[in-house]
Amino acid sequence: MSHKVRIKLKSYDYNLVDKSAEKIVKTVKSTGAVVNGPIPLPTRKKIFTVLRSPHVNKKSREQFQLSAYKRLIDIYSSSSKTIDALMKLELPSGVEVEIKV
Numbered sequence: 001m002s003h004k005v006r007i008k009l010k011s012y013d014y015n016l017v018d019k020s021a022e023k024i025v026k027t028v029k030s031t032g033a034v035v036n037g038p039i040p041l042p043t044r045k046k047i048f049t050v051l052r053s054p055h056v057n058k059k060s061r062e063q064f065q066l067s068a069y070k071r072l073i074d075i076y077s078s079s080s081k082t083i084d085a086l087m088k089l090e091l092p093s094g095v096e097v098e099i100k101v
Contacts (some may be wrong), residue, residue: 005075005083008098009038014069020095021071034076041070056068 007016007024011017022037028035046066053060091097 003078005078005086006100007075007086008041008100009071009073010096010098011069011094012067013066013094016092016094017069017071020091020097021073023089023091024073024086027089028073028075028078028082031079031082031085033078033082036076037073038071039073041072043070044068048085053062054076 009017009020011020018038024036025038044067046068048064048066050062050064051058051060052062068087086099
């Protein structure tokens with residue numbers, strides 16, 4: 001078979017992303033495939049500025065930040081055993097997984 005498989009992980013919690021990436025790498029290495037990663041991709045930060053009071057004190061503001069963490073994993077020389085192991089793997093619910101073959 002020997003295809004290149006690319007897995008992108010995305011989450012708002014960096015602990016979930018790191019644990020999921022570690023679980024995927026451990027599973028893939030146990031099947032004998034070659035793994036490159038996890039490679040951290042740039043963190044996307046959204047910053048929201050909100051007035052604290054709707055009527056007075058225009059200078060008094062509050063800022064909120066929403067960060068999205070991403071990891072990239074490449075799998076080389078994968079077999080059907082590797083793909084089956086990835087399909088059976090259970091990941092936390094807060095992680096978005098995108099797989100490209």
